[in-house]
Amino acid sequence: MTPSVGILAIQGDVAAHARALAKAGARAVPVLREKDLDGLAALILPGGESTTISKGMDRLALWEPLREFAASGRPVLGTCAGAILLARAVEHHPVPTLGLLDALAVRNAYGTQVDSFSAPVDKGAKKGLEGLRCVFIRAPQLEELGLEVETLARVEGRPVLIRQANLWAATFHPELTPDTRLHELLLS
Amino acid sequence: MSENNEGRQDAQSYELKIGLAEMMKGGVIMDVTTPDQAKIAEQSGATAVMALERVPADIRAEGGVARMCAIQIIEGIQKEVSIPVMAKVRIGHFVEALVLDALGVDFIDESEVLTPADDTHHIDKAPFRSPFVCGARNLGEALRRIGEGAAMIRTKGEAGSGNIVEAVRHLRQVNGDIRAIQALRVEELATQAKDMGAPVNLVRYVHEHGKLPVPNFAAGGIATPADAALCMSLGAEAVFVGSGIFKSEDPESRAKACVHATTHWQEPVEVLNASRGLGKAMEGIEMETLDESERLANRGW
Numbered sequence: 001m002t003p004s005v006g007i008l009a010i011q012g013d014v015a016a017h018a019r020a021l022a023k024a025g026a027r028a029v030p031v032l033r034e035k036d037l038d039g040l041a042a043l044i045l046p047g048g049e050s051t052t053i054s055k056g057m058d059r060l061a062l063w064e065p066l067r068e069f070a071a072s073g074r075p076v077l078g079t080c081a082g083a084i085l086l087a088r089a090v091e092h093h094p095v096p097t098l099g100l101l102d103a104l105a106v107r108n109a110y111g112t113q114v115d116s117f118s119a120p121v122d123k124g125a126k127k128g129l130e131g132l133r134c135v136f137i138r139a140p141q142l143e144e145l146g147l148e149v150e151t152l153a154r155v156e157g158r159p160v161l162i163r164q165a166n167l168w169a170a171t172f173h174p175e176l177t178p179d180t181r182l183h184e185l186l187l188s
Numbered sequence: 189m190s191e192n193n194e195g196r197q198d199a200q201s202y203e204l205k206i207g208l209a210e211m212m213k214g215g216v217i218m219d220v221t222t223p224d225q226a227k228i229a230e231q232s233g234a235t236a237v238m239a240l241e242r243v244p245a246d247i248r249a250e251g252g253v254a255r256m257c258a259i260q261i262i263e264g265i266q267k268e269v270s271i272p273v274m275a276k277v278r279i280g281h282f283v284e285a286l287v288l289d290a291l292g293v294d295f296i297d298e299s300e301v302l303t304p305a306d307d308t309h310h311i312d313k314a315p316f317r318s319p320f321v322c323g324a325r326n327l328g329e330a331l332r333r334i335g336e337g338a339a340m341i342r343t344k345g346e347a348g349s350g351n352i353v354e355a356v357r358h359l360r361q362v363n364g365d366i367r368a369i370q371a372l373r374v375e376e377l378a379t380q381a382k383d384m385g386a387p388v389n390l391v392r393y394v395h396e397h398g399k400l401p402v403p404n405f406a407a408g409g410i411a412t413p414a415d416a417a418l419c420m421s422l423g424a425e426a427v428f429v430g431s432g433i434f435k436s437e438d439p440e441s442r443a444k445a446c447v448h449a450t451t452h453w454q455e456p457v458e459v460l461n462a463s464r465g466l467g468k469a470m471e472g473i474e475m476e477t478l479d480e481s482e483r484l485a486n487r488g489w
Binding site for chain 1: 195196197198199201203204205207208210211212213214215230231232233234235236266269270271272273289292293294295317318319425447448451452
């Protein structure tokens with residue numbers, strides 16, 4: 001059976017994640033309401049503007065339903081703005097977060113768009129993700145990682161993909177390249 | 189740096205430019221003239237702000253040459269907000285664009301709202317680090333701008349008019365042109381490209397994919413939450429609201445309402461909720477009262 005994967009659809013690159021999911025063999029379901037979470041195998045918090053998305057979460061009263069979803073043990077992947085939403089705390093223009101992932105997210109840590117870049121993961125990345133090219137767009141950095149947090153990939157020495165139990169956070173955009181290995185890993 | 193530095197691509201890469209445009213989908217980009225307005229826009233849920241000295245309605249009312257925004261205004265706005273900061277340059281004025289690129293703005297709008305600096309040529313946008321957005325009234329114009337390196341297309345609409353009719357016309361035109369291209373046979377594409385003045389490789393892309401190779405946003409005359417939702421319903425992937433917010437009676441409520449209606453454009457009850465208790469919208473202009481020479485959308489080649 002094709003698994004259904006939710007994508008938080010308040011704002012951001014929902015369409016790019018939907019394309020990546022289709023390629024990885026899953027059905028994308030836009031999530032705007034608590035009831036949209038029913039029957040999902042996993043959830044993606046996409047890239048976009050973390051301020052915009054966090055304000056939408058307030059308006060739609062989605063904080064608790066998303067925390068409950070994460071507590072159910074099903075995989076949750078946050079990319080860029082989505083990674084910020086998962087973090088314990090945010091530095092540099094803080095926004096409210098779910099506070100589930102034991103890491104500090106530093107917003108726009110590389111600079112403005114003129115400092116955006118792409119690069120392959122460093123040697124030593126998790127098996128199956130070797131050579132993955134990561135697209136960083138006004139990207140955050142993840143710091144002060146807790147003991148429960150596993151670093152799956154680094155770029156230029158910094159953690160860019162981390163995992164804590166069922167929670168995955170990428171500071172880059174796996175949905176913007178044709179390589180869907182990370183989406184497949186989330187589904188496996 | 190690390191051993192992988194050789195595989196690094198910097199901001200000039202087209203993929204990274206389109207990537208930022210992708211991040212703005214489903215959102216509202218707001219015109220602002222001061223750091224305080226930028227803060228209100230950010231707090232209302234804007235995905236980006238456009239830094240300007242005067243909003244288009246004032247440019248239209250006051251006349252004179254409209255140029256790139258004063259640098260200290262852009263810098264003040266960059267300091268105030270964390271969301272992307274865009275700024276406009278005159279059509280063809282590549283030095284204004286180099287200045288904004290050096291300043292590190294997140295997006296440059298080569299805009300018909302400002303007085304054109306070149307009456308024949310647009311900027312060669314590919315070499316810049318900042319991505320560019322350009323206005324278009326039809327598919328040929330959109331593909332010419334993309335051919336020059338634009339990473340986002342928006343309708344021109346009629347800026348500062350508070351009248352949605354031109355944005356609707358341009359959205360329908362671009363999307364209708366796309367459907368017409370899709371209906372062609374492959375061997376007809378080269379002649380079509382010649383006729384519409386567009387690069388043939390991009391016409392082929394549209395034929396194959398049924399969409400532009402970059403995000404397609406709406407701008408020009410959006411004044412109400414229902415206007416924003418109308419543009420989304422007609423295929424826009426995000427909206428720019430220019431004079432519509434800070435020329436209205438209660439900018440903060442209207443800004444929030446436009447964001448709400450853009451997220452929930454498929455839900456009439458939510459657009460209704462967004463439309464309640466907003467105070468007076470900006471004054472609008474009937475198109476018939478605008479002389480051809482006063483129409484900003486006619487600028488661009």
